[in-house]
Amino acid sequence: GKRKRLNTSVLYDSDESEDSDILVRNTFAKRYCIMDEDESSEEQQPDKTCPTENVSANKKEKIHATLKELARQRTTRTSSSSEHYEDSNGEEEIEEEPLCHFPLTPTEGSETDSDSMKDFIVEEEDEDDNTEHMDNKNQPQQKELNTSNSELLAYYVPQLSRCDHYVHFKRIVKAFLINAIDDTFLSSLYDGTRQKRYAQDMLLSLHYLDDRFIQPRLENLIARSRWKDRYKERVDCYPDVRITLKNQQNVACQACELKRYCKFNVLLFGKLYNSRTLEADDFMSDDTQVLKVGVVCANRTRVYHNLKHFKYKLYVDCTSVTKSEGVEDEPVKDTVERLFSHLEDSGWIQKRYNDLEEYMDDADNFQEEK
Numbered sequence: 001g002k003r004k005r006l007n008t009s010v011l012y013d014s015d016e017s018e019d020s021d022i023l024v025r026n027t028f029a030k031r032y033c034i035m036d037e038d039e040s041s042e043e044q045q046p047d048k049t050c051p052t053e054n055v056s057a058n059k060k061e062k063i064h065a066t067l068k069e070l071a072r073q074r075t076t077r078t079s080s081s082s083e084h085y086e087d088s089n090g091e092e093e094i095e096e097e098p099l100c101h102f103p104l105t106p107t108e109g110s111e112t113d114s115d116s117m118k119d120f121i122v123e124e125e126d127e128d129d130n131t132e133h134m135d136n137k138n139q140p141q142q143k144e145l146n147t148s149n150s151e152l153l154a155y156y157v158p159q160l161s162r163c164d165h166y167v168h169f170k171r172i173v174k175a176f177l178i179n180a181i182d183d184t185f186l187s188s189l190y191d192g193t194r195q196k197r198y199a200q201d202m203l204l205s206l207h208y209l210d211d212r213f214i215q216p217r218l219e220n221l222i223a224r225s226r227w228k229d230r231y232k233e234r235v236d237c238y239p240d241v242r243i244t245l246k247n248q249q250n251v252a253c254q255a256c257e258l259k260r261y262c263k264f265n266v267l268l269f270g271k272l273y274n275s276r277t278l279e280a281d282d283f284m285s286d287d288t289q290v291l292k293v294g295v296v297c298a299n300r301t302r303v304y305h306n307l308k309h310f311k312y313k314l315y316v317d318c319t320s321v322t323k324s325e326g327v328e329d330e331p332v333k334d335t336v337e338r339l340f341s342h343l344e345d346s347g348w349i350q351k352r353y354n355d356l357e358e359y360m361d362d363a364d365n366f367q368e369e370k
Contacts, residue, residue: 165213169353171205172311173343176318177336179278181327186277213356214307217363221304224366226256227297234289235301239309240270243298253294255301260294266301278315303362310359314352321348 179185188194189203222232231254235241248263255266268289271280293301321343327335343349 166353168205168208169356170340170344170349171202172209173314173318173349173352174336174340175202175206176278176315177322177339178332179315180319180322181332181335183279190276209311213360214310217307217360218304221300221363221366225297225300226258227300228255228257231255231291234268234291235305236308237272238268238270238289239273239312240268241301241305242267242269243302246292249292251292253297254291255293255297258294262292262294264293264295264298266291266293266298273312278312300366303359303366306359307363310356317352 175186175189185194189199189206194200244265244267246263246265248261250259250261252258253260253262266289268291269287271282271285273280321339325339325342
């Protein structure tokens with residue numbers, strides 16, 4: 001900066017003309033541009049660029065020296081290795097890698113890394129083999145756990161059960177045949193005394209019949225009706241019903257207590273029974289109820305009663321089968337298997353299952369009252 005000021009001041013003083021007051025600035029600008037291309041400016045520029053050029057030159061020299069040293073070390077290594085390979089193989093050639101790869105010296109150590117990775121992979125495969133071997137050993141236990149979980153899902157979430165509905169029904173029939181011979185079987189199922197697999201399957205199927213097939217449809221029929229609680233309790237208590245057509249009367253329906261043209265008599269009778277053990281109660285066994293209802297309540301009573309007391313009727317039929325076939329002097333298991341095979345071969349079980357499906361369809365398709 002000092003040199004520029006001296007040069008410019010000299011140029012300003014050396015310019016002598018009569019019109020210096022007017023032309024000083026123009027001649028200064030022109031001479032300033034000329035002085036940029038003059039030899040004096042060329043002498044000044046090396047002073048500015050000298051430090052950076054010296055630094056870059058020193059760096060280049062150092063890098064060049066290090067590269068030469070690395071190349072020399074590499075050539076000595078490759079020459080020694082080539083001599084070793086020539087001694088062993090005779091004609092094997094080794095190509096030298098370019099210098100641009102020398103800064104990345106960890107390539108030599110990567111061989112040990114790859115070896116360690118191979119060792120790691122082998123250990124992992126061995127572990128996989130061991131785990132597969134252990135899985136093969138634990139496979140029966142895993143299957144038992146899966147089956148128990150499926151049973152729990154089937155009980156608490158019946159829609160997830162993979163068991164066919166007809167399989168549930170056949171289990172129920174077999175349980176009723178056993179109870180017809182041993183009247184303590186159902187009670188021992190519900191109180192948890194029997195813990196064997198077949199007993200647990202039968203208990204699961206009984207819950208499936210009550211909680212999945214019957215009870216939701218009964219609640220739906222009641223929710224869409226105008227029945228009074230007193231009438232519903234009567235239909236629930238009596239396992240037998242007879243609906244007959246009588247003379248039409250314009251009176252209040254005894255089911256919904258609305259004034260209707262009632263022309264049906266509902267006769268309710270039969271013994272009260274336990275909904276789980278299906279044991280009948282002889283108290284007031286001859287009691288009957290006759291109620292006058294309208295056409296809609298009569299139809300709803302028929303659908304509701306068929307589904308409500310289906311399980312009890314099925315048990316009564318199984319009891320009658322054991323009595324008619326006779327119980328021979330043989331173990332209970334053999335007797336049950338013999339009776340069950342006979343009922344299945346004759347189509348008796350399939351017919352009862354078709355009746356259940358018909359009752360469920362009637363309940364699902366029953367129209368609401370208008």
